[in-house]
Amino acid sequence: MRVFVAGATGAIGRQLVPRLVAAGHEVHGMTRSEAKQAMLSELGAVPVLADALDPDQVADAVGRARPDVIVHQLTAIGALDMRHFDRDFALTNRLRTEGTDHMLSAGHAVGVRRFVAQSAIYGFYARTGGAVKSEEDPLDPSPPRESREALAAIRHLEDAVLGAQWTQGIVLRYGAFYGPGTTMAPGKEQFELVRRRKFPLVGDGGGVWSFIHVADAAEATVAAVEQGSPGIYNIVDDDPAPVAEWLPALAQELGAKKPMRVPRFVGRLFGGETGAVFMTEIRGASNGKAKRELAWRPAHRSWRQGFAAA
Numbered sequence: 001m002r003v004f005v006a007g008a009t010g011a012i013g014r015q016l017v018p019r020l021v022a023a024g025h026e027v028h029g030m031t032r033s034e035a036k037q038a039m040l041s042e043l044g045a046v047p048v049l050a051d052a053l054d055p056d057q058v059a060d061a062v063g064r065a066r067p068d069v070i071v072h073q074l075t076a077i078g079a080l081d082m083r084h085f086d087r088d089f090a091l092t093n094r095l096r097t098e099g100t101d102h103m104l105s106a107g108h109a110v111g112v113r114r115f116v117a118q119s120a121i122y123g124f125y126a127r128t129g130g131a132v133k134s135e136e137d138p139l140d141p142s143p144p145r146e147s148r149e150a151l152a153a154i155r156h157l158e159d160a161v162l163g164a165q166w167t168q169g170i171v172l173r174y175g176a177f178y179g180p181g182t183t184m185a186p187g188k189e190q191f192e193l194v195r196r197r198k199f200p201l202v203g204d205g206g207g208v209w210s211f212i213h214v215a216d217a218a219e220a221t222v223a224a225v226e227q228g229s230p231g232i233y234n235i236v237d238d239d240p241a242p243v244a245e246w247l248p249a250l251a252q253e254l255g256a257k258k259p260m261r262v263p264r265f266v267g268r269l270f271g272g273e274t275g276a277v278f279m280t281e282i283r284g285a286s287n288g289k290a291k292r293e294l295a296w297r298p299a300h301r302s303w304r305q306g307f308a309a310a
């Protein structure tokens with residue numbers, strides 16, 4: 001198939017493009033940057049220059065490529081201060097609202113058969129009931145104030161993709177990425193915060209995180225390009241775990257001292273309500289549906305071994 005990847009140069013895109021090429025697809029990879037075109041060629045893609053926030057550029061790029069499938073992996077996360085979540089996610093939020101709309105219109109114009117888009121599990125499921133959520137479970141009806149726009153933007157993306165009756169809309173709710181190209185890799189921001197004891201264990205550390213190695217996320221995405229009925233899939237590993245479990249384990253893996261413990265109100269001062277919620281209340285996700293319907297299994301079944309291999 002001809003597959004158009006928006007976000008082809010990013011952490012997930014760089015893992016995804018070569019896998020799609022190896023599976024025999026003709027890949028068109030989008031970037032804003034002339035300088036990154038060579039990288040895309042090396043990965044085996046036809047480079048396409050366009051800004052996702054410019055509807056004419058997107059329509060033109062997709063119109064030329066005439067893909068069978070579009071994969072939307074656009075984000076612009078950069079440095080993140082949890083106290084100002086929506087401020088720091090402003091561009092990502094636009095990519096998930098306007099960017100999604102532009103990609104969908106362009107895809108509609110050429111009649112793409114399938115549209116696969118990046119969503120996320122973190123902070124998304126309701127913070128009530130069981131620790132591990134499936135795709136049918138309700139979403140958080142009252143997210144913390146400073147991350148409301150970010151969650152609204154993800155909901156916009158999901159509703160727009162699933163509501164597109166003219167195509168097969170697939171939403172991939174990825175867990176927290178780790179591995180090459182992400183901030184959770186040796187020497188990178190998140191691992192360094194843990195190694196330097198600047199990532200404290202807040203409150204009871206009862207927030208449950210689901211991780212996914214970025215290579216496994218890419219494998220699941222190839223599967224979703226090729227098969228699976230329209231709908232939502234959690235793409236996470238087999239081992240959702242509370243912060244109180246994974247954070248000390250990661251510190252040990254990195255040869256660091258045990259993380260500092262701080263009460264919730266101190267965590268809230270430094271990480272805002274969103275940070276405190278992530279550390280104490282969020283829920284993990286199950287990958288049963290993706291395993292069943294996408295015939296996919298994460299090679300890194302648990303972050304326990306995965307962090308060491310990152």
Ligand SMILES: NC(=O)c1ccc[n+]([C@@H]2O[C@H](COP(=O)([O-])OP(=O)(O)OC[C@H]3O[C@@H](n4cnc5c(N)ncnc54)[C@H](OP(=O)(O)O)[C@@H]3O)[C@@H](O)[C@H]2O)c1
Pocket residue numbers: 006007008009010011012013030031032033036050051052053073074075076077078095120174175176177181182183184
């Ligand atoms: N589930 C998760 O845990 C999750 C999800 C997303 C990101 N992250 C993490 O967040 C960190 C940073 O990610 P990131 O979002 O900065 O980016 P990234 O992984 O570098 O990828 C962003 C992609 O979006 C493209 N893009 C952004 N704005 C665009 C625009 N206006 N037009 C066209 N393309 C555009 C970029 O293309 P060009 O720059 O080439 O134009 C790039 O291909 C990474 O560690 C990543 O793993 C984690």
